[in-house]
Amino acid sequence: MIETDRRGIIGLAAALPFASPLLASAVHAADVATSGPGASGAALWDLTELYPSLDAWDVARKDVVAALPRLAAGKDTFGQSAEAMLAALEDISAVSMKLARVYLYASLRADEDVRVSANQERDAQVTDLFSSFGEATAWTAPETLKLGAEKVEGFIAANKALSARFAYPLRKTLREAAHTLDAKGEQLLAAASSPLSGPGAIRQQLFSSDIPWPEVTLSDGSKRTLDAQGYSLARDAANRDDRKAVFDGFFGQMGKFESSLGAAMSAKLKGDVFEARARSYKSCLSMALSPNAVPEGVYRTLLAEVNAGLPQLHRSFQLRRKILKLPDIHYYDIYPPLVSLERKFTLTDMRNVTLKALEPLGPDYVKRLGMATAAKWMDPWPRPGKRPGAYMNGAAYEVHPYLLLNLGENYEGLSTYAHEWGHAMHSLLANSSQPYELADYPIFTAEIASTCNEVLLTEYMLRQAKTKEEKIYYLGMRLENMRGTFFRQAMFAEFELKMHEMAEAGEGLSGESLTRVYGELLKRYHGPNFVIDVPYAIEWAYIPHFYSTFYVYQYATSISAGTWFAHSILNGGKAERERYLDVLRAGGSADPVDILKKAGLDMTAPDPYRQLVADFKATIDEIETLMG
Numbered sequence: 001m002i003e004t005d006r007r008g009i010i011g012l013a014a015a016l017p018f019a020s021p022l023l024a025s026a027v028h029a030a031d032v033a034t035s036g037p038g039a040s041g042a043a044l045w046d047l048t049e050l051y052p053s054l055d056a057w058d059v060a061r062k063d064v065v066a067a068l069p070r071l072a073a074g075k076d077t078f079g080q081s082a083e084a085m086l087a088a089l090e091d092i093s094a095v096s097m098k099l100a101r102v103y104l105y106a107s108l109r110a111d112e113d114v115r116v117s118a119n120q121e122r123d124a125q126v127t128d129l130f131s132s133f134g135e136a137t138a139w140t141a142p143e144t145l146k147l148g149a150e151k152v153e154g155f156i157a158a159n160k161a162l163s164a165r166f167a168y169p170l171r172k173t174l175r176e177a178a179h180t181l182d183a184k185g186e187q188l189l190a191a192a193s194s195p196l197s198g199p200g201a202i203r204q205q206l207f208s209s210d211i212p213w214p215e216v217t218l219s220d221g222s223k224r225t226l227d228a229q230g231y232s233l234a235r236d237a238a239n240r241d242d243r244k245a246v247f248d249g250f251f252g253q254m255g256k257f258e259s260s261l262g263a264a265m266s267a268k269l270k271g272d273v274f275e276a277r278a279r280s281y282k283s284c285l286s287m288a289l290s291p292n293a294v295p296e297g298v299y300r301t302l303l304a305e306v307n308a309g310l311p312q313l314h315r316s317f318q319l320r321r322k323i324l325k326l327p328d329i330h331y332y333d334i335y336p337p338l339v340s341l342e343r344k345f346t347l348t349d350m351r352n353v354t355l356k357a358l359e360p361l362g363p364d365y366v367k368r369l370g371m372a373t374a375a376k377w378m379d380p381w382p383r384p385g386k387r388p389g390a391y392m393n394g395a396a397y398e399v400h401p402y403l404l405l406n407l408g409e410n411y412e413g414l415s416t417y418a419h420e421w422g423h424a425m426h427s428l429l430a431n432s433s434q435p436y437e438l439a440d441y442p443i444f445t446a447e448i449a450s451t452c453n454e455v456l457l458t459e460y461m462l463r464q465a466k467t468k469e470e471k472i473y474y475l476g477m478r479l480e481n482m483r484g485t486f487f488r489q490a491m492f493a494e495f496e497l498k499m500h501e502m503a504e505a506g507e508g509l510s511g512e513s514l515t516r517v518y519g520e521l522l523k524r525y526h527g528p529n530f531v532i533d534v535p536y537a538i539e540w541a542y543i544p545h546f547y548s549t550f551y552v553y554q555y556a557t558s559i560s561a562g563t564w565f566a567h568s569i570l571n572g573g574k575a576e577r578e579r580y581l582d583v584l585r586a587g588g589s590a591d592p593v594d595i596l597k598k599a600g601l602d603m604t605a606p607d608p609y610r611q612l613v614a615d616f617k618a619t620i621d622e623i624e625t626l627m628g
Contacts, residue, residue: 043112046376050105067095068136075139082155086162104395113385134190139183144173179279199268200547214249218242226250229388236335247332261541262511269503284500288550292442293591306490309613314527330531338476350417357460382406394427401427422453430587444592451562482616485559491525493553560608
């Protein structure tokens with residue numbers, strides 16, 4: 001399975017007070033990249049469905065700029081009546097929807113080729129526009145709180161349109177009263193959003209263009225440039241010396257920039273601490289979890305259960321060492337498949353297999369997916385200059401999602417394909433079931449649709465397997481999916497928590513100190529019989545998700561939930577399937593923990609995480625049985 005630190009939602013959206021522009025529903029910063037057909041050609045998606053030309057885009061951008069004074073003036077009438085409140089919020093929503101579409105076009109154009117400065121400048125221009133939009137609408141939360149819960153609830157009761165579209169976000173605002181500043185304070189924080197995003201942009205630019213990535217010659221004579229794409233392509237090489245050379249070259253070069261990368265991360269952490277203190281949260285973790293009412297116990301229970309399950313993870317590494325016939329196991333040994341599968345999947349194959357694998361989700365789901373995958377919504381192949389990784393971006397609520405992929409014609413590419421289209425279907429189902437303001441699902445539920453697809457894909461492939469070796473291959477991919485998405489992401493979450501605790505305590509932060517902390521976690525998570533070579537502890541700087549505050553833990557919660565739903569669907573019937581699809585249709589219409597509880601899954605309890613560890617153990621047992 002594809003390791004999930006290569007797939008992650010990057011929160012690009014400004015914190016819109018009542019509008020929900022779907023900017024971050026499932027945007028993936030994935031470090032997956034392999035060669036494929038069209039690797040040097042043009043992008044294959046059709047952006048004219050957003051705007052027919054750059055001129056049309058610029059007209060829309062200027063329309064947003066021109067609307068900002070009007071949005072700011074909405075403060076004057078907001079509290080006069082339910083109708084006045086509705087008018088102001090509808091205006092904000094309409095402009096934010098246009099802004100989301102402007103953003104999406106600029107972002108996609110920028111990602112087509114990161115070397116084209118004009119496209120990067122347009123993308124940066126929209127980032128600044130988000131900041132301006134936030135300033136113009138920063139009054140909404142303070143004004144809502146000034147009215148008070150009784151009056152706001154009275155307005156909601158008096159106006160059906162206000163209730164249907166804005167009741168939930170209004171109540172969320174009331175819930176966050178203790179952490180909302182006055183209008184001037186909110187305006188200042190909105191204005192700060194652009195400079196506070198600077199550390200992530202610096203890190204991205206370092207990786208994309210400024211670090212002189214080395215070239216390595218592999219044992220077959222081929223040469224590979226070890227940037228993020230080259231590293232992710234070559235790190236699973238069958239030849240162990242090749243793997244070591246890839247790790248040494250990539251992380252060795254990254255280590256030369258440890259101080260700069262540490263400075264960028266330190267600045268990002270200080271920004272988080274600044275905002276948490278400005279908003280009177282007890283911690284950065286509390287600030288990240290509070291808006292969606294995710295109990296802090298969910299985070300800490302996850303980490304506790306993952307640590308309790310580490311003996312099974314350690315056991316899996318020794319199984320890997322045994323199958324690969326290694327004298328010992330190093331960090332560069334974790335990516336090769338347990339057995340090889342020389343099977344090619346073309347893009348047509350990926351589509352057909354995915355449609356078959358997802359039949360348990362029902363004929364309507366499959367029909368809709370079939371229509372979507374036949375359209376020009378996707379740019380599938382890597383090429384020079386293209387942003388590495390994979391993502392789905394559903395920002396254009398009134399158009400459709402777009403997907404950027406960097407596929408190889410292998411099972412890993414197939415799995416990525418199924419994963420990202422799971423996100424796209426989540427957006428399509430939410431958009432068709434919810435108004436714009438309630439369609440944008442939070443990150444906590446975003447990865448459930450993608451991981452459920454991957455589980456269903458693996459189960460389908462296992463049913464189709466004809467040989468023992470093929471079964472071991474897919475079981476190994478299932479094991480790797482759980483390792484990468486559950487254990488590894490939890491390790492990232494533990495590191496992220498430690499980084500923030502260090503920043504909150506005023507401890508000195510540097511590339512060296514972060515590398516030391518990360519190295520200690522690597523050793524604990526991989527066990528006493530696993531060799532962690534010192535230079536590889538700079539890996540923390542390779543993970544872009546750390547620039548999206550307390551995001552990574554939701555991979556681990558999501559694979560727990562996605563696996564639970566997949567099993568309930570496969571072992572159940574229409575009722576179980578509809579409960580799952582209702583989660584996707586719900587979008588962001590309620591708190592995510594409550595949406596899942598309604599479907600029968602309690603993420604505040606340890607049970608989902610313990611079941612995932614039990615499934616991990618059972619997969620090891622099954623592989624060992626097949627091995628004899």
